[in-house]
Amino acid sequence: MTLQQFMNEAISPWMREDGPDSDIVLSSRIRLARNFAQYSFPILANESDLESISSFIRDEYEHQSFQDYTSFSFIPIQQLTPVERRVLVEKHLISPHLAEQDHSSAVLISENEQVSVMVNEEDHLRLQLYFPGFQLSEALSNVFELDDWLEEKVNYAFDEKRGYLTGCPTNVGTGMRASVMMHLPALAWTQQITRMIPAINQLGLVVRGIYGEGSEATGNIFQISNQITLGKSEEDIVEDLQSVARQLIEHERKARNRIMEQSGKRLEDRIYRSYGLLAYSRVMESKEAATCISDVRLGIDLGIIDGVTGNIFNELMILTQPGFLQQYAQKSLTPNERDILRASLIRERVKLEN
Amino acid sequence: MTLQQFMNEAISPWMREDGPDSDIVLSSRIRLARNFAQYSFPILANESDLESISSFIRDEYEHQSFQDYTSFSFIPIQQLTPVERRVLVEKHLISPHLAEQDHSSAVLISENEQVSVMVNEEDHLRLQLYFPGFQLSEALSNVFELDDWLEEKVNYAFDEKRGYLTGCPTNVGTGMRASVMMHLPALAWTQQITRMIPAINQLGLVVRGIYGEGSEATGNIFQISNQITLGKSEEDIVEDLQSVARQLIEHERKARNRIMEQSGKRLEDRIYRSYGLLAYSRVMESKEAATCISDVRLGIDLGIIDGVTGNIFNELMILTQPGFLQQYAQKSLTPNERDILRASLIRERVKLEN
Numbered sequence: 001m002t003l004q005q006f007m008n009e010a011i012s013p014w015m016r017e018d019g020p021d022s023d024i025v026l027s028s029r030i031r032l033a034r035n036f037a038q039y040s041f042p043i044l045a046n047e048s049d050l051e052s053i054s055s056f057i058r059d060e061y062e063h064q065s066f067q068d069y070t071s072f073s074f075i076p077i078q079q080l081t082p083v084e085r086r087v088l089v090e091k092h093l094i095s096p097h098l099a100e101q102d103h104s105s106a107v108l109i110s111e112n113e114q115v116s117v118m119v120n121e122e123d124h125l126r127l128q129l130y131f132p133g134f135q136l137s138e139a140l141s142n143v144f145e146l147d148d149w150l151e152e153k154v155n156y157a158f159d160e161k162r163g164y165l166t167g168c169p170t171n172v173g174t175g176m177r178a179s180v181m182m183h184l185p186a187l188a189w190t191q192q193i194t195r196m197i198p199a200i201n202q203l204g205l206v207v208r209g210i211y212g213e214g215s216e217a218t219g220n221i222f223q224i225s226n227q228i229t230l231g232k233s234e235e236d237i238v239e240d241l242q243s244v245a246r247q248l249i250e251h252e253r254k255a256r257n258r259i260m261e262q263s264g265k266r267l268e269d270r271i272y273r274s275y276g277l278l279a280y281s282r283v284m285e286s287k288e289a290a291t292c293i294s295d296v297r298l299g300i301d302l303g304i305i306d307g308v309t310g311n312i313f314n315e316l317m318i319l320t321q322p323g324f325l326q327q328y329a330q331k332s333l334t335p336n337e338r339d340i341l342r343a344s345l346i347r348e349r350v351k352l353e354n
Numbered sequence: 355m356t357l358q359q360f361m362n363e364a365i366s367p368w369m370r371e372d373g374p375d376s377d378i379v380l381s382s383r384i385r386l387a388r389n390f391a392q393y394s395f396p397i398l399a400n401e402s403d404l405e406s407i408s409s410f411i412r413d414e415y416e417h418q419s420f421q422d423y424t425s426f427s428f429i430p431i432q433q434l435t436p437v438e439r440r441v442l443v444e445k446h447l448i449s450p451h452l453a454e455q456d457h458s459s460a461v462l463i464s465e466n467e468q469v470s471v472m473v474n475e476e477d478h479l480r481l482q483l484y485f486p487g488f489q490l491s492e493a494l495s496n497v498f499e500l501d502d503w504l505e506e507k508v509n510y511a512f513d514e515k516r517g518y519l520t521g522c523p524t525n526v527g528t529g530m531r532a533s534v535m536m537h538l539p540a541l542a543w544t545q546q547i548t549r550m551i552p553a554i555n556q557l558g559l560v561v562r563g564i565y566g567e568g569s570e571a572t573g574n575i576f577q578i579s580n581q582i583t584l585g586k587s588e589e590d591i592v593e594d595l596q597s598v599a600r601q602l603i604e605h606e607r608k609a610r611n612r613i614m615e616q617s618g619k620r621l622e623d624r625i626y627r628s629y630g631l632l633a634y635s636r637v638m639e640s641k642e643a644a645t646c647i648s649d650v651r652l653g654i655d656l657g658i659i660d661g662v663t664g665n666i667f668n669e670l671m672i673l674t675q676p677g678f679l680q681q682y683a684q685k686s687l688t689p690n691e692r693d694i695l696r697a698s699l700i701r702e703r704v705k706l707e708n
Contacts, residue, residue, distance in 0.1 A: 265694060269636035280630030282623035340619060 003075060005111075007087050007327050010319040012113030012130075016311060019133015023301040024249050026181040026221065026314060028136045029092075030143040030238075033123040033166045033175035034150070035157040041167040042120050050104035050120045057119050061108055066149045067142075069110035072117075077105040083332065086323025092130075097121055115146060122167040123175075125150070134245065136178055136238050144234075163230070173230030178238050180245045183313075185220040185298045186255035187248070193222065196251070204228045205244055219290030219317060224248070256302060271299035278316075279350045283336075284343040289320045308353045319345055357429060359465075361441050361681050364673040366467035366484075370665060373487015377655040378603050380535040380575065380668060382490045383446075384497040384592075387477040387520045387529035388504070389511040395521040396474050404458035404474045411473050415462055420503045421496075423464035426471075431459040437686065440677025446484075448472055469500060476521040477529075479504070488599065490532055490592050498588075517584070527584030532592050534599045537667075539574040539652045540609035541602070547576065550602070558582040559598055573644030573671060578602070610656060625653035632670075633704045637690075638697040643674045662707045673699055 019025070035041060039049045054076070062074035077085065077098060085099040094107050098121040108117040118126040127150070129143040157165040164175035171177070187193040197207045208223045224245060226237045259267050274295035277284075284292075297313035299305035318324055320342045326333050329341055373379070389395060393403045408430070416428035431439065431452060439453040448461050452475045462471040472480040481504070483497040511519040518529035525531070541547040551561045562577045578599060580591045613621050628649035631638075638646075651667035653659035672678055674696045680687050683695055 265637055269697070272634040272636050273631055276630030276632075276634030277627055278630075279634070280626040282626050283619060343623070 006109060007084060010324055011315045012091060014112050014114040014130060015132060015314050017132050019131060019135050021249055022133035024183055024252050025134035026183055028131045028134060028139045029179050030129050030139040031177045032127045032143055032147055033171045034125040035165060036124045037155045037157040042122060043167055047103060053124050054104040054106050054119050057108060060153050066146060069115040071111040072108045075107050078102045083323055083326045087327045090318050090321040090323045094118055095121060136242050140234060140238050171229050174234050176229055176234050176237060177225055178241050179223050179225035182222050182224060182248060183220060183297060184222050184252050185294050186259055187252050188220040190255055192255060200244060203244060205241060218287055219294040268304050271295045271304050278346050281343045283339045285339055286320055289342055289346060293317055312349060312353060316346060316349060360463060361438060364678060365669045366445060368466050368468040368484060369486060369668050371486050373485060373489050375603055376487035378537055378606050379488035380537055382485045382488060382493045383533050384483050384493045385531045386481040386497055386501055387525045388479040389519060390478050391509045391511040396476060397521055401457060407478050408458040408460050408473050411462060414507050420500060423469040425465040426462050429461050432456045437677055437680045441681045444672050444675040444677045449475060451475055490596050494588060494592050525583050528588050530583055530588050530591060531579050532595050533577050533579035536576050536578060536602060537574060537651060538576050538606050539648050540613055541606050542574040544609055546609060554598060557598060559595060572641055573648040622658050625649045625658055632700050635697045637693045639693055640674055643696055643700060647671060666703060666707060670700060670703060
């Protein structure tokens with residue numbers, strides 16, 4: 001597949017499938033940080049070493065397939081325009097940090113976009129594997145196999161006592177970051193989530209917005225991930241995260257039911273107003289769009305809105321991002337032009353459902 | 355025609371026709387205050403006198419016709435439920451003051467609802483005649499003929515020097531109140547209307563909301579009427595009002611064009627957002643409804659919204675009033691129940707247009 005696929009489709013092929021608890025958990029992700037033993041970490045490495053790593057990955061893995069992850073594309077970051085980089089970030093295929101790199105940074109992406117391997121980010125390699133819905137164990141077992149497949153040709157920097165060595169000490173040990181992307185509108189409205197976050201932090205987990213560190217929880221989407229990578233096995237870390245996520249799912253379901261019982265008409269009104277605004281607005285900022293999309297998704301999940309697929313939510317969340325809008329327009333846009341194009345794309349997408 | 359017609363149809367038959375400048379002037383009205391010479395004004399009259407007046411009007415005019423004003427219905431106020439009274443007020447067929455009366459108060463309404471004659475309000479008789487759009491002269495000439503027709507059988511209280519004598523001295527002389535109901539959204543948004551009102555007052559005219567004295571200009575509807583009834587002929591009073599109304603029409607048109615030029619996209623957005631809210635809300639207060647309806651009407655008048663008739667505006671403005679809603683439900687409703695029914699009626703009405 002070509003770069004065009006990654007650019008033109010707002011949602012990745014794997015997102016089109018539903019996973020368990022996908023009314024609340026949008027996706028599960030495991031990321032592993034790995035480094036070549038024979039080279040310095042990217043921050044210290046010289047350009048020719050990084051170039052060697054990048055070439056090695058291209059030579060060995062481009063067009064290759066592993067299990068369901070077929071036809072890997074190898075994309076050097078420096079060949080991308082700023083807008084194209086942004087689109088890959090919005091689709092969560094690369095990190096904002098990688099998007100800023102030049103020279104020898106690259107990304108390897110499977111055709112179904114379920115796997116991406118960032119090359120020369122903070123570590124030589126960062127393997128990411130996504131699953132739809134709540135499937136952390138599945139993601140973990142698959143990423144392990146992917147890791148083994150890569151390791152057949154790469155000698156990882158590994159220390160018997162400390163585990164995998166990484167560019168930043170916060171990743172040392174397992175080098176693993178597991179996360180779930182959760183849609184928690186009821187916990188957000190009732191502000192329960194604000195009270196829960198400190199307790200979740202106490203358990204060594206972090207709550208962030210949809211675009212990771214420092215990003216706001218627009219659209220009531222929260223990313224929960226492990227903070228600790230050392231002193232615990234990957235399985236234990238995933239189990240802890242699963243247990244917290246499971247509790248959040250239960251709390252969210254209870255809060256949804258309570259709102260339905262206590263103020264169902266107001267909820268229905270809010271959801272349909274948001275639907276009306278998405279269907280008719282001519283100018284819409286991204287934050288309002290995210291809020292309305294969140295409302296409509298909740299309406300679909302609660303059966304209040306009929307005949308609209310839940311996927312519209314995942315798609316619109318990405319479709320309405322600044323990078324994607326500019327990629328669609330094939331030119332850079334002022335914020336006001338983006339707000340107009342955003343409203344127009346949303347209207348067309350909503351119309352498709354009718 | 356029966357009382358049911360007046361109750362069940364939100365807009366009066368005469369409103370279905372367009373008049374001149376009806377993109378801005380919704381209706382023109384002339385009201386004449388008249389009293390029987392042989393009886394005291396209602397405030398001082400004894401019940402049996404008022405009863406005599408009421409019986410006289412019933413006997414002489416019920417089921418009668420005059421020109422286009424056919425089959426007059428005679429409706430004693432005390433036979434109406436509180437909700438029915440409210441509906442007649444909302445349709446501007448009686449005044450709020452008459453709605454509070456009991457005993458011998460009544461109203462005579464022509465089949466097309468263009469003429470209503472209130473009996474034993476502040477005066478023995480108050481003749482009202484409506485025209486769609488900007489047609490004050492037509493209304494004046496027709497109300498004069500109607501007045502002559504009534505005078506064939508009634509000996510009016512009239513003084514050579516002071517003119518028609520009335521219950522309240524502010525009506526003495528012509529006994530006439532001429533008014534136009536204007537939709538001035540652009541002057542309201544730009545707050546020009548706030549600056550214009552004192553100047554209009556200086557000319558002996560009053561600016562009020564849609565339901566007369568003390569009512570707010572909900573839905574950007576303003577009623578402009580003469581304050582002075584004495585010392586000027588009816589024709590001069592109407593001419594002064596016409597001249598001010600004509601200026602307001604021009605200012606409103608200019609303001610609309612300026613907004614279209616300077617922020618057309620924002621205006622279009624505002625109009626379509628209102629349309630979306632009307633089409634999808636599940637709970638809506640009357641003030642928000644009025645604002646949204648005003649926006650949509652402006653959209654229709656400016657050609658931004660296609661395929662929707664301007665009449666929807668006149669109809670929804672009355673349909674969404676508390677009295678009409680309760681008449682429709684055939685029971686009294688709490689404010690919250692009204693907000694739900696209002697949203698539901700609006701949705702159905704908007705759907706009819708598609």
